[in-house]
Amino acid sequence: MRRTGHPLGALLGASTVAFAAVTFAAVTFAAVTFAAVTFARVASANDGAGGASTPAIANPGFDADGTGVAAPSGWSSTGSDAADFTETGGYAGGFQLSHWSAEAFAVDTRQEVRGLSDGWYTLRARVRRSAGQNESFVALDCGRGSAARVHLPVAWPDQWLSVVVSARSSRGRCSVVLHTAGAAGEWSNFDEIELSPGAARLSLLGADVSSLNKSEDLGGEYFPSADSPECRCEEECEAQPALSILADGGINAVRLRVWVDPADGYHDRAELLRMARRAKRHGQAVLVDLHYSDFWADPGRQNKPAAWAELAAPELVQAVYDHTFDVCRGLLRQGTPPDIVQLGNELNSGMLWPDGHTWDPPNWENLGDYLAAGASAIAACSPSTRIMLHLANGGDSGLYQWWFDNITQQGVPFDIIGASFYPYWHGSLGDLQRNLNDVSARYGKDVVVVETAYPFTLDGVDAAPNLIGLPEQLAPGYAATPEGQAAFVRDVLAIVRAVPEGRGLGAFYWDATWTAVEGNGWDPTDPASGNSWENQALFDFEGRALPALSEFRR
C-alpha cells in the first residue's frame, strides 16, 4: 500500500516554501483557536450527543513524525499513495499533511476511530487548497449509509480554513477520510483533525425572493431543473410557482424587501403580506428586510422615505417605530408572524441620512435611537421574532468591530448579525470565515450570511450590462458556470456551518428569482431599466432552476 520515497525536494519547492511565514503566524494563535473550538451549543441541540464519548484521533496534527513522512502514525493511504505525506508548516505544531503530485492524482488519507457511542459526531479540520482543478474533501464515514463530506473551500493560498462535517455513529466506529483528486501540481493541506460529539447543522437555508411577485406579474416563468423528473422529457416540463421549486430544492426560508412607498407599488407592505402567506404555505420562514426608504438602501445611499423628509430627529424615531410595528402587526394579524426582522439594510453608513449617518458626520446616538425604536416595535408586536442588524462587506472584520462596538454602546437590543458577502467585492471565503467567527464570539450573537450570490455565466440576456461580467471579477477557484456557482454556494454554506458554538444559522441567496423579465428592471421609477443580475439568479436564462439550488438541500 505504502510507497517508499518521494521527490521531497520538489515538493518543498512546489507547495511549501511560500507559506512558511504565514504558517508561523498561525502557530502563534493556536492556543486561542483551540479555546474557541467547542461544540457545547451544537451538542446540546442534538439528539444522541448526551454522554457521548470524546474520541481520540491518533496523530491529529501530523506532528508525530516530522517532515517528509509518507505514512504518518495512525493514518493509512489509498489511491495515489505517493501523493500524501507530511511537510513542515501546518496550521499548528510545525507539520501538516499535504496532498500533492507532479502528475494527476487521487488519494485518500484515512483513519478509523473506534470506541464511539451511538449518536452524531462532528469532524473539524483545518484545510487549504490550490485554486485549480482540485476536488478535495474531508469525510466522516460511519457506515450503514451514514457518511458525509465537506469540500475544501478556496480562499487565498495563505489562509487556513476550518470546516466541519457530521455523521451518525451506530456501530462504534467511524472513518475519517481526507481526499484529494487533483490535476498535476494541485495541492491540499490538512491539519488539526478533531472529532467531537454533536452535529453541526444549518437552520436557515434561504433565498431572497424580493423580485418574484413583480416578475410573475410581468410574465416571468420558472421551471424545475433540467434533470428533475418533471423535466426529463422537454415538452412535459411546465412552469411552476418559483416558491414551490425553491422549497423542493431545500429552501426553507425567504427574505423579502420592504420599501415604505415605492414608485411602482412593488416591495411594499401589501406585497410583503401576500408573499409571506405564500411562503408559509410552503413551510418557509420569513425574514423581513426593512429598508426605511422608498428605494434601495445600501452603504452608498440611505435616503429617507419622502413622507418622512421633513421630520425632525425625534419624530423620525416615532416614524421608525410606527412603520416597523405596522408591518409586523400586518403579518401577525394574517397569521404569518415574521421569524426574523432586520432593522435597516446594509447599515455600514447608517440609515435615514443625514440624521442617522455613521461618519458624515457620525451620529451614533440618532442611529441607536432609530434601531432601538424598531426593536421595541418588534418586541411589542411579536416578542418571539428575532431581530437582525445587517452590514455589507462580510469579509471586513474591522468594519464589523467598529460598527457593532458603536451600536452596542448605544444599547440597541438585537439577536443576529447579518452579513452580505459577494466575493468579487468583499474578499475571500477566508476573510468571511474570520469575520463571522470573530463577530459571533465578540458579541455573543448568531450570524447569518443574509446576502450572497455568484454568476453561473458571464453572458447576459437583456440590454443592461451585468454587474459581474468580466473574468477578472471572479473568485479564484470558482468558474462562472452552473457548476462553479453551485460550488460557491456549497462552500459559503460550509463556512457558515463551521462557525464555532453552532452560531452560524445559515445563508440566503440574493436575488434568486431575479431573471430578466421586461419591465422588472432595477429602477422602480423606470420600467425600461434592465436587469444587471440575471447571470447570478438561481434560474438560468430559460427560467430553469440551476444546480446551485440543490446545495441547499443538505
Ligand SMILES: [Ca+2]
Ligand atoms: Ca500540525
Ligand SMILES: [Ca+2]
Ligand atoms: Ca443584464
